[in-house]
Amino acid sequence: MASGENRYPSLPSPQSQKQALRGPLARSGLQKNRYLFTSDHKMIGRQYFFLSLAAVLVGAWLSLLMRVHLVWPKLAIPFLGEIKPENYLGYLTMHGTLMVFFVLSTVPQNGFGTFFLPLQLGSSEMAFPRLNMAGFWTTLISFLVLLGAFFVPGGPSGAGWTQYAPLSALAASGPGQALGTDLWLISIALFCLATIMSAINFVTTTVKRRAPGMRMMRMPLTCWAWFVTAILSLLAFSVLTAAVVMLLLDRHAGTNFFVPGGLLVSGKSDPHAGGSPLLWQHLFWFFGHPEVYIAILPAMGVTSHLLSIFARKPVFGYKAMVGATIAIGALGFMVWGHHMFASGMDPHAGFAFSALTTAIAVPSAVKTFNWVGTLYGGRIRFTTPLLFSVGFVSLFITGGLTGPLLAQPALDVYLHDTYFVVAHFHLIMAMAGLFAVFSATYFWFPKMFGRMMNERMGRLHFWITLAGAYATFVPMHLLGIAGHPRRYSDLTGVQYVAAMLPLQKFVTVAAVITLAGQIVFLANLFWSMWKGPAAEANPWDCTTLEWTLPSPAPDEGFGRQHPVVNHGPYEYGVSVAENDFVRQDTPAS
Amino acid sequence: MPIISERVEIERKPKLGGGGPGKIPHRRGFGGGDDGDYKPPQDYRSRNQRMRRYRIVMAICLFSVTVVFVVLTMLYVVRLGRGRYDLDTHQQVQDWIALKLPYLQLWINSMVLLLSSGTLELARRGMERKEEFAVMGIIPPRMRRELPWLSITLLLGFCFLGGQILVWQNLSDQGTFQAANPSRVYFYLLTGTHAVHLAGGLMALICAAVARFFAVRFESQRIAVEVTSWYWHYLAFLWFGIFALVHFARG
Numbered sequence: 015m016a017s018g019e020n021r022y023p024s025l026p027s028p029q030s031q032k033q034a035l036r037g038p039l040a041r042s043g044l045q046k047n048r049y050l051f052t053s054d055h056k057m058i059g060r061q062y063f064f065l066s067l068a069a070v071l072v073g074a075w076l077s078l079l080m081r082v083h084l085v086w087p088k089l090a091i092p093f094l095g096e097i098k099p100e101n102y103l104g105y106l107t108m109h110g111t112l113m114v115f116f117v118l119s120t121v122p123q124n125g126f127g128t129f130f131l132p133l134q135l136g137s138s139e140m141a142f143p144r145l146n147m148a149g150f151w152t153t154l155i156s157f158l159v160l161l162g163a164f165f166v167p168g169g170p171s172g173a174g175w176t177q178y179a180p181l182s183a184l185a186a187s188g189p190g191q192a193l194g195t196d197l198w199l200i201s202i203a204l205f206c207l208a209t210i211m212s213a214i215n216f217v218t219t220t221v222k223r224r225a226p227g228m229r230m231m232r233m234p235l236t237c238w239a240w241f242v243t244a245i246l247s248l249l250a251f252s253v254l255t256a257a258v259v260m261l262l263l264d265r266h267a268g269t270n271f272f273v274p275g276g277l278l279v280s281g282k283s284d285p286h287a288g289g290s291p292l293l294w295q296h297l298f299w300f301f302g303h304p305e306v307y308i309a310i311l312p313a314m315g316v317t318s319h320l321l322s323i324f325a326r327k328p329v330f331g332y333k334a335m336v337g338a339t340i341a342i343g344a345l346g347f348m349v350w351g352h353h354m355f356a357s358g359m360d361p362h363a364g365f366a367f368s369a370l371t372t373a374i375a376v377p378s379a380v381k382t383f384n385w386v387g388t389l390y391g392g393r394i395r396f397t398t399p400l401l402f403s404v405g406f407v408s409l410f411i412t413g414g415l416t417g418p419l420l421a422q423p424a425l426d427v428y429l430h431d432t433y434f435v436v437a438h439f440h441l442i443m444a445m446a447g448l449f450a451v452f453s454a455t456y457f458w459f460p461k462m463f464g465r466m467m468n469e470r471m472g473r474l475h476f477w478i479t480l481a482g483a484y485a486t487f488v489p490m491h492l493l494g495i496a497g498h499p500r501r502y503s504d505l506t507g508v509q510y511v512a513a514m515l516p517l518q519k520f521v522t523v524a525a526v527i528t529l530a531g532q533i534v535f536l537a538n539l540f541w542s543m544w545k546g547p548a549a550e551a552n553p554w555d556c557t558t559l560e561w562t563l564p565s566p567a568p569d570e571g572f573g574r575q576h577p578v579v580n581h582g583p584y585e586y587g588v589s590v591a592e593n594d595f596v597r598q599d600t601p602a603s
Numbered sequence: 604m605p606i607i608s609e610r611v612e613i614e615r616k617p618k619l620g621g622g623g624p625g626k627i628p629h630r631r632g633f634g635g636g637d638d639g640d641y642k643p644p645q646d647y648r649s650r651n652q653r654m655r656r657y658r659i660v661m662a663i664c665l666f667s668v669t670v671v672f673v674v675l676t677m678l679y680v681v682r683l684g685r686g687r688y689d690l691d692t693h694q695q696v697q698d699w700i701a702l703k704l705p706y707l708q709l710w711i712n713s714m715v716l717l718l719s720s721g722t723l724e725l726a727r728r729g730m731e732r733k734e735e736f737a738v739m740g741i742i743p744p745r746m747r748r749e750l751p752w753l754s755i756t757l758l759l760g761f762c763f764l765g766g767q768i769l770v771w772q773n774l775s776d777q778g779t780f781q782a783a784n785p786s787r788v789y790f791y792l793l794t795g796t797h798a799v800h801l802a803g804g805l806m807a808l809i810c811a812a813v814a815r816f817f818a819v820r821f822e823s824q825r826i827a828v829e830v831t832s833w834y835w836h837y838l839a840f841l842w843f844g845i846f847a848l849v850h851f852a853r854g
Contacts, residue, residue: 141656210667218659222652248663252670260792269788271678276690288687288698288785293678300674 053143056567058150059129060462063455065154066125069116072161074529076109081522085515087504100189102503103172107190108163110175111198115205116157118447119305122312123247124149124212126454127240129462129567131216133560134234136225136579136599138571141218149212156204163190163197171195174501176302179272179294183264183286186279196265199258206255209247216244225559227579231336232598234558234583235329238336239315242343243308249347250304257297264289292357299350307346309443311339313450314381314410317403320453321385323556324400325392326594328584330384338377338384345374355423356430364423371421378414382407393587397554398472402453405480406446412484413442416491431501434494437487445483452479452535459542460549464566467546471538475531482528489517489524557597558583654826661830665837668800672841675796676848679789683854687785699854700784705773712766713846719759720839723808726752727832730825753812753828756835760805767798786854793845801838807831 052058082089083097090096097105128150132140140146163170168189173182177198185192220241224233233241263269264286272294275287322329329335351359351367385407394400416438420426429435452475459467498505498514505511549565559577560567577599585596686697729749771794774787811827 142660214660214663214667217663218656221659222656248667249670252667253674256671256674256796263792269792270785271788271792274688274690290682290687293682297674 051147053147054569055128055132055140055143055146056462056569056571058146059125059127061150062120062125062128062153063462065150065157066117066121069112069120069157073109073112073117074532076105076112078526078529080105080109081525083503085519085522087506097503099503100172101169103174103188103501104163104170104190104194106501107172107174107198108160108170111160111202113444114175114305114309115202116153116160117451118309118443119209119247120153121451122316122447122454123216123240123243123308124153124209126236126316126458127216127243127312128212130458130560131219131237131240132223133461133563133567133571134237134558135220135223136228136559136572136577137219137223138573138576139223140215141223142215145211145215149208149215152204152208152211156201156208159197159204160201163194163201166193166197168192168194171198176298177261177294178298179261179264179289179291180274180277180286182294183261183273183289184277184279184284185265186282186284196262199262199265203255203258203262206251206258209251210255213244213247213251216240217248220244225577225579228598231333232579232582234315235318235332235335235339236312236315238339239311239318242339243311246304246308246311246343246346250301250308253297254301257294257301260297261294292354295354295357296350299353300347302353303350304343304346306439306443307342309447311342313406313447314339316450316454316457317385317406318381318388319558320399320403320457321388321407322584322586323554324395324397324403325389326395326555326586327388327392328582328586330387330390331380332582332584334380335384338380341377342374342381345370345377349374352421352426355426361423368421368423372418375414375418378410382411382414397456398467398469398476399453399457399554401473401476402449402456405476406449406453408480409441409446409449409483412488413438413440413446417442429494431499432494433490433498433500436500437490437494440490441483441487445487449479449483452476455539457554459539460553460565461560461563461567463543463546464549465542465544465546466549466553467542468538471534475534475538478531478534479528482524482531485524486521486528489521493517493521555593555595557581557585557595559598562597562599653822654829657826657830658833661833665834668837668841671796672793672844675793676844679793679848680852682785682789683852698784699786701854702774702786702790702849703777704849704853705770708766708770708773709846712763712770713842715759715763715766716839716842719756719763720836722752722759723756723828723832723835725750726756727828730821730828734821734825753808757805757808757812760801760808764798764802764805767794770794790849793849797838797842797845800841804831804834804838807834 079091079094079097080102082091083102088096094101128140128146132138168191170190171177171182171194172188172190173195177195181187181191182195182199185195220233220237224230260269260271264271264273270286270289272291273284273286273289274291275289277284277286318329318335349367349371351363352371355364355367389404416434420429420435420438456467456472459465493514496510496514498511498518551564552561553565554561559572559579562577563572579598580602581596581598581600583598587594588596590596590600683699686695686699688694689696729752771791774790807827808831811824811831814824814827815821
């Protein structure tokens, strides 16, 4: 097979061939509009990207409202007026749900994964294009159902993204607990279905659609991360589906899974009896903890990938990285109890959960060590994607170090439901996850949209966001240690909390500046989409297969000529011809 | 250019890449997974490839279904064993009242399901035979004494679901139980989830059965029957698991 840049030219292929490759819907009238109703994985990847962008904008706006309300409780917001406590709880729930489900579980896995998993494996399509499309549209419907809660009487649910029963099970327990909570539950049930559909597709694609020569141990670490995450999604979201359906039955079918007897709700005695609120917590966290890894594993994969590319060195310890990914995934299923230390659990169980949680620090440390090892001695190219990847490592360490602290039951009983926990998961999950999303966006933008993003604006965006992330969340640790509880809309009457108001104000100001800094990103994104300089096929000198295609990736993918893989994914720092890397499809010497 | 440092050549052999030196000639089939019979990927969407992909998907789905039923079984066992926490006395209270299961109905249902599993297997094998003719381009001769196994399976499937509805009615007619009795709620949950899954399988079979009137390729029809038969056998197996659970752990 010939080598060189033009091995997969995007020549106009015969119409029939193009249609065959575009998927089964090409035959029907549905696919007349190739941007909307398409089963092409690249377009679906972009659709997921924009869906998450919409979700993150709404979620960020809600966080802004909450931060402002916390420090100026009486301030009237334009168009909204003064924020009432039930509104605050509704914003809190929607912020958490949008960010966890529709941003952190969606864009790293379904957005970039749908776009790049087949390309990196050397395939022109997912294993099941129509299933892929069904997954996206179900996610979109679920997103709209969730947002619909803002427009129903009582507003959105106020039980938090964890929806603890019995608060979430009884319609009389609050303004948003009637229709708002129903919409929340239906939305999440749909989201679970969509994620399972997409996860099935990811696993099958990875197993069945690798190009010739693409052995499992030759897959880029991104693909490994997507693969393991898909398996986690299958397990975790199945359980959440069951739990959500059970909660809906409790609310509407008169069953008693989660509601204990003898409750007085708004002055009336509740007819439910015999349920266990702890049961919901077990079921929810059996999903909820793996969910953390569903969000962060693809981010880790992207970071490993990018550090190697921009340090121009092979990944330090590829096999160890793969092993650590699998170990984190497996351990992630055994530690859900550490969210429930304060529920009065048996100390023996608490000890087991604590020990297993601390054990996750081992594969995480392996990863961190390997990231630093990859950078060490490299010829680093300080591009925006690299900066965000290094930022990810930094935030992952900072946020991760408080993890083993919170895994100690004795400490956790004190720190539980304080701002310490908020700071911990925002740093490690939200900020680190978003940094990986940013780095992936800057990195893959040329392949997705055919143009380069502006480097200067990218670097400005990085420094604002890094400084802002630390300025926002580090003081929150102090608030938590001082005992500031989370989830309260207004604590002005409480004296020891009032003493922390200056620090809260600092956090709010930092958050506002950080969010304002994201305008730089949005401007860069949309400006570059239309006006950015046209990208070459391989602008970052990468080895993996997606960069053998022209930018943006053509509709037909690799066309009929499938690549044959002869090399590992990270052969950088070698001198071959004029390059310092060996592309995966370079013929074996 | 976004690259801001010089490209420096360093002496290193191209062997350091993560994932090995890459000199072993690959023997993996594209799209066909690790089957070791790599051929040039001319017709990777061919019959066997498609069938294999769908089989993998079914295996993954069964994995997911298993998780759901394992969780429900655990809930059942834990609820049975530990009772509930009473808010007034602050103690665990045993409030599980054993059900009077309608065993005759349940056994009839089980036999119907087992029978449907058998007829579906016969339908699957019949289609396999037919496809061998289809591949050769021959219109299959009408096999003698071959019953419409797929339709019979559908009928039996509906019988099973109807039978389950009768069982639920029987339980609610007993009437001696308070609404809060956990044993009934969990019985409904387990059998209800099973019935919903089975109804999904029935829908797939209906699609496969009517497909022949809509110019769907025989191959697709056969794939649908094949993977649904896996699902169906698995649900039959699950049913006996559930039956055993509610019998042996009835409190």
